[in-house]
Amino acid sequence: MRIKVTTLSALFIGCALLLLGSMSAYSDKYYSERDQIRARLESLPNVEVMDISGRKELFNFDVRRAALRLVDRPGSIIELEVPALGVLEDSDYILLSRIGRWKLGSCGERETEAVDTTTGKPRMFKTAYGYGHINIGSAGPATSQIPFTIRNIKDIISHYSELESLFEKWPQLDCKGEPITRHDNVVTFYLQEGS
Numbered sequence: 001m002r003i004k005v006t007t008l009s010a011l012f013i014g015c016a017l018l019l020l021g022s023m024s025a026y027s028d029k030y031y032s033e034r035d036q037i038r039a040r041l042e043s044l045p046n047v048e049v050m051d052i053s054g055r056k057e058l059f060n061f062d063v064r065r066a067a068l069r070l071v072d073r074p075g076s077i078i079e080l081e082v083p084a085l086g087v088l089e090d091s092d093y094i095l096l097s098r099i100g101r102w103k104l105g106s107c108g109e110r111e112t113e114a115v116d117t118t119t120g121k122p123r124m125f126k127t128a129y130g131y132g133h134i135n136i137g138s139a140g141p142a143t144s145q146i147p148f149t150i151r152n153i154k155d156i157i158s159h160y161s162e163l164e165s166l167f168e169k170w171p172q173l174d175c176k177g178e179p180i181t182r183h184d185n186v187v188t189f190y191l192q193e194g195s
Contacts, residue, residue: 031061040088044157046071052083065097070160076100078156081133090151092139097132099156100164104134106142136163145170 034052041049047068054064066083070076079098097104107130116123134142136150143150146166148159156163 029060034061034063037063037066037083037088041066041068041153044154047157050077067098070157073160076160078153078160080153081131083153088153092137093135094137094140094150094152094156095131095133096136096156096163097134099160099167102164102167104132104167106131106134 034054038049038052041047041052048071050067050069052063052066054062056062063083065079065081067077067079069078077098077100079096081095081097107128109126109128111124112127113122114125115121134140136142136146136156138149138151146163148155148162150156150159
């Protein structure tokens with residue numbers, strides 16, 4: 001019995017050491033995307049990184065949001081959702097969730113195929129959706145309403161004042177595209193997919 005306990009203990013300790021060694025090897029890579037994004041943002045002139053947040057996954061830290069400010073503009077803030085490294089270069093998808101005092105959101109309806117529970121047959125349903133950002137990149141539905149091209153974070157920084165005043169005058173629409181009264185500093189943009 002004593003041999004079995006000692007063997008099991010040694011086996012357990014060996015597995016624990018192997019697991020700790022594996023975790024140590026991954027620890028340098030775990031935050032690598034976050035650290036690369038931070039370094040790239042900090043390399044931009046006149047930019048201070050306020051926060052980079054995300055969620056912990058099994059093998060990496062999944063970056064979900066970056067907040068920064070312009071050093072020469074007190075009160076300035078730019079928040080990007082899912083700021084992949086591509087946004088720091090050129091991207092068709094730039095998800096802006098805040099600029100200055102304006103918190104941005106979008107909502108809409110889309111056709112979704114699902115099985116009708118009464119007939120068991122596929123059917124198209126309208127489903128509502130909402131996001132805590134607006135895609136201001138070239139693939140975004142808001143692009144036609146922005147009088148300049150946004151390809152990357154440098155474009156947002158260089159057009160900061162123009163974007164801030166653009167969203168101040170932005171038409172406020174609910175998720176059905178009907179005008180609504182603006183509530184404080186929240187801007188909602190209605191997105192319509194399809195025709």
